[in-house]
Amino acid sequence: MSAASPLLAVNDLKVSYRVAGLDLPALGFKARHVQAVNGVSLVIEAGDTLGIVGESGCGKSTLARAILGLSPVESGEVHYGGALISPRERLSLARLRGQVAMIFQDPYASLNPRMPIGEALAEVLRVHRKVEPQAIEGRVADLLRLVGLAPQMAQRRPHQMSGGQCQRAGIARALAIEPRLIIADECVAALDVSIQAQILNLLLELQQSMKLALIFISHDLGVVRHLCRRIAIMYLGQVVEEGLTEEVFAAPRHPYTQALLAAVPDTDPDHPLAPQMLRGDPPSPLDLPSGCAFHPRCPHRQDICASGARPTLRSAREGKVACHFDF
Ligand SMILES: Nc1ncnc2c1ncn2[C@@H]1O[C@H](COP(=O)(O)OP(=O)(O)OP(=O)(O)O)[C@@H](O)[C@H]1O
Numbered sequence: 001m002s003a004a005s006p007l008l009a010v011n012d013l014k015v016s017y018r019v020a021g022l023d024l025p026a027l028g029f030k031a032r033h034v035q036a037v038n039g040v041s042l043v044i045e046a047g048d049t050l051g052i053v054g055e056s057g058c059g060k061s062t063l064a065r066a067i068l069g070l071s072p073v074e075s076g077e078v079h080y081g082g083a084l085i086s087p088r089e090r091l092s093l094a095r096l097r098g099q100v101a102m103i104f105q106d107p108y109a110s111l112n113p114r115m116p117i118g119e120a121l122a123e124v125l126r127v128h129r130k131v132e133p134q135a136i137e138g139r140v141a142d143l144l145r146l147v148g149l150a151p152q153m154a155q156r157r158p159h160q161m162s163g164g165q166c167q168r169a170g171i172a173r174a175l176a177i178e179p180r181l182i183i184a185d186e187c188v189a190a191l192d193v194s195i196q197a198q199i200l201n202l203l204l205e206l207q208q209s210m211k212l213a214l215i216f217i218s219h220d221l222g223v224v225r226h227l228c229r230r231i232a233i234m235y236l237g238q239v240v241e242e243g244l245t246e247e248v249f250a251a252p253r254h255p256y257t258q259a260l261l262a263a264v265p266d267t268d269p270d271h272p273l274a275p276q277m278l279r280g281d282p283p284s285p286l287d288l289p290s291g292c293a294f295h296p297r298c299p300h301r302q303d304i305c306a307s308g309a310r311p312t313l314r315s316a317r318e319g320k321v322a323c324h325f326d327f
């Protein structure tokens, strides 16, 4: 791994899903595609924390899955430790999946219901050859303790555990590969509010003590602010703004970010934001608007926003913003 390279770099990644119809252009049939991720570039350094936020359907999960080669990448590149990961090369994907772990929203659905969690952890240790066979049992107990579960829980199946316990087991499974990067996709959204804080604090403690990089996907801007040093805001498959979390909260530059933050009740009273709200739902990714995808909802739109090229991320102060104008 090259010292100068970031841990993970995503360049101009595009993912589309075919949703209906035959793709036979010669015969005049064209399938319909959802452009779920539309040219995303991101970088995360070792040990850093990046929050990804945006409304439902903007492509957060698709992006996360595309990084791990789990969604159909149309174009673009993923580099890990400076090396290009080719989704078609099993070896390079296996190397990536040996160092990047994912934690999912629904802890029950992401664990095998028939398998006691100790067995699930042992399986990961075996597949990734992390410890000698005779050390597996001890390592399983260590992993459970690490996430605040008693080693006796190893015998339990997911339905014999609470949602919070189950998500702790999900975190233990992610840690079993000794990852350098964890991608957590709405990992507390399915839990009771009272349990959410415990799981978030656990994640933060582990991230800091193990110097893990974390990509934290969430609808909850307050949680991202608490957890992540950097933030990327997505809208209809595109990153429209990114930067240091505190700077983006203090001075959001993209009208979409401004609207999102204005909708958060507990923003800093010393920095009041314009009382503008997001009107309506995002347009369908099946039929993306011309120009800037945000223009139909943007309070500041001008002619160029609909008729000009789609704005790409450009540097603005410490961060980046994809907008024709400076706000
Ligand atoms: N397997 C699939 N087949 C077809 N379309 C899909 C598929 N998965 C996602 N999509 C579509 O791609 C777009 C992005 O979905 P994605 O799940 O990545 O969004 P998200 O930001 O994670 O949303 P949420 O916040 O609700 O989890 C949506 O329009 C969604 O309907």
Ligand SMILES: [Mg+2]
Pocket: 060, 061, 062, 185, 186
């Ligand atoms: Mg999602």
